[in-house]
Structures are given as C-alpha cells and as structure tokens.
Amino acid sequence: MSQTASIKDVATHAQVAVGTVSNVLNYPDRVSQRTKERVLKSIAELGFVRNDAARQLRAGQSRTIGLIVLDVGNPFFSSVARAAEDAAAALGSVVLVGDSGQDSSREAHYMDLFQEQRVQGLLISPVGDVSGRIDTLRERGVPTVLVDELADTDRCSSVSVDDQEGGYLAAKHLLDTGRRRLAFVGTPSIRQVASRLKGAQRAVGEVTGASIEVLDSAGQTVLAGRQVGNKLVERSPEKRPEAVFCSNDLLALGVMQSLTMLRTVRIPEDIALIGYDDIDFAISAVVPLSSIRQPTEALGRTAIELLAEEQESGGTKHRAVVFTPELVVRQSTAGA
Amino acid sequence: MSQTASIKDVATHAQVAVGTVSNVLNYPDRVSQRTKERVLKSIAELGFVRNDAARQLRAGQSRTIGLIVLDVGNPFFSSVARAAEDAAAALGSVVLVGDSGQDSSREAHYMDLFQEQRVQGLLISPVGDVSGRIDTLRERGVPTVLVDELADTDRCSSVSVDDQEGGYLAAKHLLDTGRRRLAFVGTPSIRQVASRLKGAQRAVGEVTGASIEVLDSAGQTVLAGRQVGNKLVERSPEKRPEAVFCSNDLLALGVMQSLTMLRTVRIPEDIALIGYDDIDFAISAVVPLSSIRQPTEALGRTAIELLAEEQESGGTKHRAVVFTPELVVRQSTAGA
C-alpha cells in the first residue's frame, strides 16, 4: 500500500516529533531506550526507507564517488573499480562507475552527470586531455584524482603505474636469464607502450652485447600477435631473437600460438616470451606465460585515499603516487 | 569561487523569477527568446549545474535504474550492462551497476542502497532466492526484472536465455556433422550447466546410434579443462569420443590445449570441440573455437523494455522473455 512512508509518517505513527525520528536514525545515543524502541517498531511496521535525495539536499553533498573508466570489460579496470568500491565502502561512500568506452563524448556525459549528482569527488581515466574540465571541477569543489595517468601535481592528484619500470623489469629479467638478442612487440604509438619500450631499451643499454629490435604490431590483440609470431617463424633460426617482450599479454599469447604451432620453436628453450598485465589467461596458457603485474588493488585503494586527502585539504594539496609493477616469472621465461 | 550556484542565484543574476529559470531548463518553449538568452548567459557565467537531489526530491522519483550483477568482470554481464545502459540512455535514464560478487550480503546491501536512491526500477541477477524481497519492492512501487533467471510471472518479469536449447543446438551441430560418440564436459551441479546437458541429451536421443558420456570437471576454468583433456589423451584412440561439448569456453580452451599439446589428436579431424558463451578468446584460439553465443545485447535492452512496461502497468503486468542462443560455427567443428 504505502507507496513510501516518510519520516513524518513514522513520527505520527510513533507519536513523537520528526526530529526524534531523525535522531533515532542518526544519533541513537541521544534518544531514550523507550522511545527508540517505539520508533524502530513504527519504522518496521510502515516499511520506512530513508529518502536519500532529501538527505543529500540538506547535507549539500552526497556520499557518492564517481569513477570513469575506459572500459569496464577490461580486467585491469574492473579490478581497480572493485578495489575502489571496497575502500570507499569502508568510508561509508559508494562508487558509481561510468564506462567511457574511450569515447570523449560519453566521458563528458558522465562528468556532467556526476556533477549533477554532487559527487564527493571524481576518479577518472581520461580519454583525451581533460585538464581544463578538471580545473573547472576543482573550482566548484569537486576534487579529482587521475587514474592510470600521471598528473601535474599543481592541478590534481593521480595514481599510476611506472610503465617504463615495467618495461625495464621485463627486459632485465630476459637479460638476467642469459638472453642477449631481444625483440619488442607492440604499438609504440600508444603512450603506455612507448614507455614500456623505453624501459626495455634502458635495460638493454646496461648490458654490453645486448640488443633489442622493435616489431610494430597491428593492434594489441591475439591475432596481431599471431601475425608477428608467424614472421618470426619464417626467419632462419639464427636470425630469430632469443627472447620476445610483448607490450601486453594478448599479443604474447598470439606469438606463443604461432611459435608452438609448428613445433620448430620451443618455449622457453629457443625463444623466451614475456607479456604485460598478467591477465587470468597468462597462467593457463599452453606454456604458462611470464608477465608484468600491475597493482590494481593498490591503485583503486590509493585513488580513494588521495581523494580523501583532497577533501580534507579543501582541494589544495595534490599528490602523484606512482606504483612499481611486479615481475611474475613462469615457465615461458624459464632459465636458458 | 562559486562553491555552486543555485537556481536562485541565476534568477537574481538574470533578473528574473526562479520559476522562469526552471522553465528555461525544462520547458524552453514557454519562455520568450529574449529572456531565454539572458538566463542561459547567466547560467554559463555562474557555472550553474542543476542539483539532482533537489530535483529528485520534488519529482518523488529518480531517473535512475539499479542493476545488480553477479560479476562485472564476467564478459557476459559487462555486455548486458552495456546494452542496458544504452537502452536506458535512450529513455533519459541512467543505470547504476552494483556487483554482488555472488555474495548475498553484498546483494542485499545494493538492494537497500537502490531503495534509498528511489530508483525507477531494479534489474537483478539474484544470488539466491530473492522472491520475498522482490515482493516487498513491488509493494513499495519498485518494479523488478530478473536477469538471466526465469521468473514466476505472477510476481515479476524476467529475461533469460534458454540453456537447454543452447545445449541442444551444440549437440545437434556435432551430430549433424557426422559425430556419434559425444562427451559433455562441465559441472552439472550448476543449474545452467545442468540445463545445457539436458538439451544435449535430448539431441542425442533423437539420433539412433548416438551416445553422450558426461565428464564432470573440477570447476569451469582452463585448468579444469586441461585436466579433462589429459584424461582423454591417455585413452586409447578408439575409446576417445568423436566430439566434445564443454559447458563453457574456458573449459573448451583447456581441453584444446591438452589435445593439441601432444599432436596425437587433431582438431577437428579426430575430435571436434565446441564451447559455450563465445568469449573473445574463442575466435583467437589455436584452432578457432565453435561456440554458443548468448544474445547479451538483447538481454540488456529487453530488460529495460520490460521495466518500462512494468512502470506503465503500475507493476501489475509481468512478462518472461526467453531468448534462444545462437550457434557459432568455427574451425574446431569443421565437417568430419
């Protein structure tokens, strides 16, 4: 029946003032045991549920945090989101997730939406350059934290992963296990990929007699990896690299398929292989794939922490936290 | 500066009444060109953003729809969510996604949250039995649509996929291509898996001389599939099935790894293989994997449509829409 009972209905039913009902809900200690029981009973009987819109209106702020990611289907982002949700829950807040799908109009749409919702703050993996919009948000009192993107600390905080270090770790591992002629597979036109390559080149530069060739792939997919892998198989054995570092796991899995398909190349004996991201499939590949793992839980958790810091400082103090990725060694790079 | 300008500030700045500003926003036709321009200019200058809490409070309902899924990381659900978001956007609504992670306390948490938000309606893939809670919601005017679960149409609407038909399609395809001794790999303790098996058995029953053996797997992962695959390889060739139907693609990929690893078995010549779900990896497997595709876009879109129907009928009319999955033929089941 009751479309929805209001606090006033509860007050009438329990024969108390509206303020008392509110106190039962928000400051139970201020209310005597007797009346508290009576009010709670009325709440149960009427099926009262707090109207969050009214509460927010009065409070001037919501208990909500907006998160805009490039792709919820991507395990990296869904993991970050999950961690952020948990961290926010501990603070009594809720995370609303928006998926921009790499589309800046969708991104703008969610930014507007979250502003109308008066979110406490915004976590965002920006599609393009959003520094202007972020300045506007800050002026309006909405702190923002960039996710997976390094921020200018004059403007806002950020959490990101050191891609160059990840590339360094991968290449160093290959070198440490005795390989000297390396190959890098990926699309360096993407910023993150370029950093990973740069790190790899740094590691190679530290070892005399080591070299790395760059094989540009057509995309970041399994199929693109397979194409590159086929080219490698066609080469005469002495021209093949001793180790291949792929800028993501999908590429690596594609390369692995090509190399193992014809049985002429053994992994890791003839060619070692390492990927990036440590997706679920990496461990269950034909040859379990070594990879670089990004600390997604820490990213999500820290993003929420930085947001809290921003709120406390009134949006004046910014911090850029950079995480170091982690090397995960599996069979595909086992000792030469 | 402006923490946030209200409609009253805009009215003062533009020298009009608050009602006029509201009309500019909601009924532009009621306002003369001249004042409209003046008001819009003030809105821009003050950086006014509508406060959604106040709007909702007045309206008594939000423009928000709640969606609770079992796992956002699962491509099935992220695809359904995406489709629902798009369909809702066309109606001017927004979808809030909650991830229960198969945990009924998290599920309950989101149900409470969405109720406080006064969502227009709820789409849910329930963890356990939620019929009681759904009854309560209906009484309170929150229509609910079950997703990926068949509903009792006396209580609420639902969108689901006919798993038995999916199993039938898969087995029939294997039979149509000449295979007679089939095997089913999966964990029939899961409801959906049991239905798929039942459908497969129905198809086998229609063909004389055909048989299907059930291989219970330890889970639904690639590794579980590999274990089953290894057992198959150990058998003498004449005892191996001619075709294997796995209750999901991960299992199928695991089986594929085992079978192709030792090169004693060829896919599809010696053993045909088909999975279920048609995940992205299916097409880029070593041997592209045939599979059963679930119409996730249609599920999401229809869920929103049914919700709209519920709203129009005041929550009295319920409908259960069951979709038929689709067979996707690839190389792994190519003609014998």
Add this chain to the structure above:
DNA sequence: ACTCGTCTTTGAATCGTTTCATTTGTTACG
C-alpha cells in the same frame, strides 16, 4: 520549596528544485 544540571524531546527553518494558480503584458477585434 527552589535551583541547578543533565538528559530528552520538540518543531520551525533550511537545502534547491518544480509546479501551478495568478498576475502582468501584448495583440486583435468589434
């Protein structure tokens, strides 16, 4: 009996929007 302090309860004011009955302004027509 009176005062003081503590604990509990009260209820009006407030948040920012939308709505709608009224008022004000303008044009057309007899």
Add this chain to the structure above:
DNA sequence: CGTAACAAATGAAACGATTCAAAGACGAGT
C-alpha cells in the same frame, strides 16, 4: 476605446530529511 484571448513571467508552496535553539522532564543538592 474596451475587452477578449493569449503569451510570458511571477513567486509561494511542496517534496523529505537534518539541524539546532529552545522547552520540558526529572533528580539531586541545599
């Protein structure tokens, strides 16, 4: 010139919660 018809603008009331100054209740101490 009067008035009917219509368009545009007004501003108070309402939505449902929280807050807070003030009032009320009660017991202890003198």
